[in-house]
Amino acid sequence: MLAYQLDTSEEVLLQPEDLIISKTDTRGHITYANRTFMQIAGYEEHELLGKPHNLIRHPDMPRGVFRFLWQELKQGHEFFGFVKNYTSNGQFYWVFANITPDLNSKGEVKGYFSVRRRPSREAIRQVSEIYQKMLEIEQRSSGQEAPDRSLEFLQQLLQGQGVSYERFVMRLQAASK
Numbered sequence: 001m002l003a004y005q006l007d008t009s010e011e012v013l014l015q016p017e018d019l020i021i022s023k024t025d026t027r028g029h030i031t032y033a034n035r036t037f038m039q040i041a042g043y044e045e046h047e048l049l050g051k052p053h054n055l056i057r058h059p060d061m062p063r064g065v066f067r068f069l070w071q072e073l074k075q076g077h078e079f080f081g082f083v084k085n086y087t088s089n090g091q092f093y094w095v096f097a098n099i100t101p102d103l104n105s106k107g108e109v110k111g112y113f114s115v116r117r118r119p120s121r122e123a124i125r126q127v128s129e130i131y132q133k134m135l136e137i138e139q140r141s142s143g144q145e146a147p148d149r150s151l152e153f154l155q156q157l158l159q160g161q162g163v164s165y166e167r168f169v170m171r172l173q174a175a176s177k
C-alpha cells in the first residue's frame with residue numbers, strides 16, 4: 001500500500017506515475033475500478049462496482065462541467081477535464097481526466113472508459129477560480145437551467161480568449177507542474 005501525502009487542507013496528492021482507471025456502463029455506473037482508484041478514493045472494489053460514478057462527486061464541482069462531459073460523450077466524442085473528487089473519508093483529490101466511449105466489436109457504445117492522472121498545479125489554480133464562478137452562477141439560476149448558464153459562462157470565457165475548450169485544458173495541463 002502506497003502512502004499518499006496529505007497537506008493541511010486534506011488534499012490527497014496523486015504521484016506522477018499514478019493512473020486512476022475506471023469503466024462504466026452507458027448510465028455511468030461503475031463496472032471496473034483499478035487498484036489505484038480504490039487506494040486513492042478509499043473504497044473496496046465491492047463498494048464501487050454497480051454504483052453511479054457520482055459516488056465520488058465533490059460539491060465544489062459545477063454541474064455545468066458534467067453537463068458538458070455527458071454532451072460530449074453522447075455525441076461520441078472524448079472528454080478532457082479537471083475534476084475534484086471526494087474520498088470515502090471526506091478528503092479530496094484533483095485529477096486530469098480523459099473519458100472516452102467504450103465500444104463493442106460492432107462499434108456500439110457499451111459504456112465509458114476513464115483514465116486520470118495528476119493535474120498540473122497551475123491548472124488547479126486557474127480551474128478552481130473558474131469553477132467557483134460557475135458555482136456562483138448556478139446558485140443564482142433556477143434548478144434545470146443552472147448547468148446551462150454556467151456552461152455558457154465557461155464557453156464565453158474561452159471564446160473571449162480565442163481558445164477551444166480542448167486547447168485550453170491541454171495548455172493548462174502542459175503548464176509547469
Ligand SMILES: Cc1cc2nc3c(=O)[nH]c(=O)nc-3n(C[C@H](O)[C@H](O)[C@H](O)COP(=O)(O)O)c2cc1C
Nearest residue numbers: 024028053054056057058066083085099112113114
Ligand atoms: C467513465 C466516467 C467517469 C466519471 N468519473 C467521474 C469522476 O471521477 N468524478 C465525478 O464526480 N463524476 C464522474 N463522472 C460523471 C458522473 O457520472 C456524474 O455525471 C457526475 O458525478 C455528476 O453527478 P450527477 O450527474 O448526479 O449530477 C464520470 C462519468 C463517466 C462516464
